Amino acid sequence: MQQNINSRSYVEEDEIDLRELFLTIWERKFFILIFTTIVTIAGVVFVFSQKPIYEVKGFVEIGLINNSNYSNSSKAIENPNNVVKKLEVLYQNFYDKEQLPRLEKVSVVKKAQNLIELSVYADSNTEGKQKLENILNNIKAIHNKIILNYINKIKIQINNLKKQKKALLDGKRFDGSEKIKFDIGREIDSLELKISDYNIKYTKLLGKMVMHKYPIKPQKKLIVAVVFITGLILSIFLVFFIQFIKSLKEDI
DSSP states (O other): OHHHHHHHHHHHHHHHHHHHHHHHHHHTHHHHHHHHHHHHHHHHHHHHHSOOBEEEEEEEEOOEEOOSSOGGGOEESSOHHHHHHHHHHHHOOTTOTTOSSEEEEEEEOTTSTTEEEEEEEESSHHHHHHHHHHHHHHHHHHHHHHHHHHHHHHHHHHHHHHHHHHHHHTTSSSTTOHHHHHHHHHHHHHHHHHTSTTTEEOOEEOSOOEEOSSOSBSOHHHHHHHHHHHHHHHHHHHHHHHHHHHHHHHHO
16 A cells, blocks of 8 residues: 555656746746747858769769680779779879869779779769769770770780791791691781780670769758757757756755
């Protein structure tokens, strides 16, 4: 019986405390409203004073060279991780994050062969697209030069073999050796296959660039909502804090 009375008293005390809390909030409702409004307006002014930032993304597929007769032995023109490091050094300014347009992010796509993701921040989609195209063209120029050097080396080998074959056909060397002529012809065919489009893949943009119709920063609605909730919570906290200070003074 005594336990039931104690439990009832605890419930009544909780109800009284909650009632007092709500009454305190209600008495200070104008302060809460004004404070929250001021904080929200300040947040809105801050948001609209920020420069809008657009993002343009692209996925670059690093080219491949297959220098053997096996289709599964292709090798990337350049290690994707090395490409990422070079781009970070060339295009990312870690000391000036306000610079636009800029390469915001560059990374190797996980679980994807020779694929790099590039993200550019700019004042507009047009500027971002142009910046991304410039970066892509620089990567392609470097890789195309590597491919060209590779092709030229193979062509030199082919020309030397053709001279040997011509000498055999003219009867100047290895006269009558049909096997040697056949082996040379087969080697020429193998080298020509190495520099064909089947075995050489150039670095390129995979698909189209990804652009957003609206800027990704600042996220105005989200920021204003967070500022409003923060202002409301802070105003309620101030109300109870002021009430607590008053109660201390009264007790003294």
